[in-house]
Amino acid sequence: MDKSTVSAERAVYLKKQQREKRLITLCRIGFLLLFIVLWELAAAVGWIDSFILSQPTRIVKTLFNVADNDLHLHIAVTVFETLAGFALGAVLGCIAAVVLWWSDFVSKVCEPYLVVLNSLPKIALGPVIIIIAGAGTKAIIFMALAISLVVTVMEMLSGFRSTSPELIKMAVTFGAQKRQIFQKIVFPANINTLFNSLKINIGLSLVGVIAGEFLVSKAGLGYLIVYGGQVFKMDIVMASVIILAAAAAVMYEGVILLQRLVMRFYRYR
Amino acid sequence: MKILNAQNIEVKYQAENGEITALHNIVFSVEKGEFVSIVGPSGCGKSTLLSVIAGLITPNKGSVEVCGEKVTGISQHIGYMLQNDNLLEWRTIWQNVLLGLEIQNKLTPQNKERAKKLLENYGLAGFEQKYPSQLSGGMRQRVALIRTLAVDPDILLLDEAFSALDFQTRLEVTDDVYSILKNENKTTLMVTHDISEAISMGDRIMLLSQRPASIKEIINVDFGTDKRIPTACRTTAGFTEYFDYIWKELKAYG
Numbered sequence: 001m002d003k004s005t006v007s008a009e010r011a012v013y014l015k016k017q018q019r020e021k022r023l024i025t026l027c028r029i030g031f032l033l034l035f036i037v038l039w040e041l042a043a044a045v046g047w048i049d050s051f052i053l054s055q056p057t058r059i060v061k062t063l064f065n066v067a068d069n070d071l072h073l074h075i076a077v078t079v080f081e082t083l084a085g086f087a088l089g090a091v092l093g094c095i096a097a098v099v100l101w102w103s104d105f106v107s108k109v110c111e112p113y114l115v116v117l118n119s120l121p122k123i124a125l126g127p128v129i130i131i132i133a134g135a136g137t138k139a140i141i142f143m144a145l146a147i148s149l150v151v152t153v154m155e156m157l158s159g160f161r162s163t164s165p166e167l168i169k170m171a172v173t174f175g176a177q178k179r180q181i182f183q184k185i186v187f188p189a190n191i192n193t194l195f196n197s198l199k200i201n202i203g204l205s206l207v208g209v210i211a212g213e214f215l216v217s218k219a220g221l222g223y224l225i226v227y228g229g230q231v232f233k234m235d236i237v238m239a240s241v242i243i244l245a246a247a248a249a250v251m252y253e254g255v256i257l258l259q260r261l262v263m264r265f266y267r268y269r
Numbered sequence: 270m271k272i273l274n275a276q277n278i279e280v281k282y283q284a285e286n287g288e289i290t291a292l293h294n295i296v297f298s299v300e301k302g303e304f305v306s307i308v309g310p311s312g313c314g315k316s317t318l319l320s321v322i323a324g325l326i327t328p329n330k331g332s333v334e335v336c337g338e339k340v341t342g343i344s345q346h347i348g349y350m351l352q353n354d355n356l357l358e359w360r361t362i363w364q365n366v367l368l369g370l371e372i373q374n375k376l377t378p379q380n381k382e383r384a385k386k387l388l389e390n391y392g393l394a395g396f397e398q399k400y401p402s403q404l405s406g407g408m409r410q411r412v413a414l415i416r417t418l419a420v421d422p423d424i425l426l427l428d429e430a431f432s433a434l435d436f437q438t439r440l441e442v443t444d445d446v447y448s449i450l451k452n453e454n455k456t457t458l459m460v461t462h463d464i465s466e467a468i469s470m471g472d473r474i475m476l477l478s479q480r481p482a483s484i485k486e487i488i489n490v491d492f493g494t495d496k497r498i499p500t501a502c503r504t505t506a507g508f509t510e511y512f513d514y515i516w517k518e519l520k521a522y523g
Contacts, residue, residue, distance in 0.1 A: 166355050173323055173349035174369040174420065184368065188359050266359045 085144020093152025144208030159193030277331035306467035309477030348422030
């Protein structure tokens, strides 16, 4: 909008909006700071046992300590495993969803299995996965895949199925083949569904990776957490959890960034 | 020249709880360039008839010939327009218009040129790079029509094509579409539940009976002019007569 045409009322409105936005950001940061300060204070005064619940300054110290001890390696391992499980889950999940969308018969046959697999806690398969894939990175990626796969299939399939039948009929009247219907109508209509499922998946595969690292690993943030717990160094546990939270947030933002790029390509509005 | 010939069409739907006969012994033919409106009680099988002509449904008995060829599947002689404009929101107007050609692998320079001409002739020049959400309802419907015309069909089927529009837009679009179709000398079959629309656009009106639908009567519509404007017809004396007659016939079914 042209700045010179902004009326006095609009200026007031815009200012109010901006003030509210600033207030929200301020409160968010303030809340975090307050929490850290209270935690530090409580530990210093002795309200809480800093040996068990740790304390911000000790966490920072530990972070630097661990940083000297291959912290980047642990982060890299966990992020790699998560992204690998995530990518595999997304690709295989989409392929499976396409197959199920394509053939009504196959999808009807598979339905009860999908329902059971969806509600089954995949972590229960841990021992089986370790025996099949071996006690190592492969098993961890497998675990991440197991957790994210079924959700992707269900999510994408229901997206494909809810594509407007009118749009499909329109394409059919032009003589579109099933492949063309998918390519030109169903898939582009579901770009949003895809990204919504990716956003859920990045979190789910992280769950799988950490669970896997709890079971078998020689490195990774999950390994650090278990190690910290075993030697009763809560500082390490807390520090790892904080890094994990940061890594999860960065990966989530990565998916959002990817979504923006793809949307620009498709020029969605 | 007869461009469409329907012989004894019968359609039965199979459902788990029984069989429904939707169409029974439908016989009619249409001349090139004609505009035929199809009206009938709701749920009588009007849309089923269009689906049969388009090749979406194979009739249990009888056959349809379009341009002398028997319809056995989706026919390339036929363009179909549905209730909604069904424009793809992620495509520009230009990409939307080309969709049919793309699907039929007919993206030749001549066909693209034709599509461009259609857009220019019907007031959409300069909108090629816009998205559907930036256009008014009437313009969107025109884009949908041009998308259908771009594949150069011989017969157009309009399936309640205007019923999703608000009344004012609907009247405007009726005039637009009518003049475009007459201009391009297209043969049109239009299913509608709006009697006024049927009279104002149709050269003939096919009155269907209740299910199983058969042809009750075919009424010739004549306003004494070759160049009619649908909305203008609505104010003539003849219009009311046609309206009352059809209204009475439809009401007779209860």
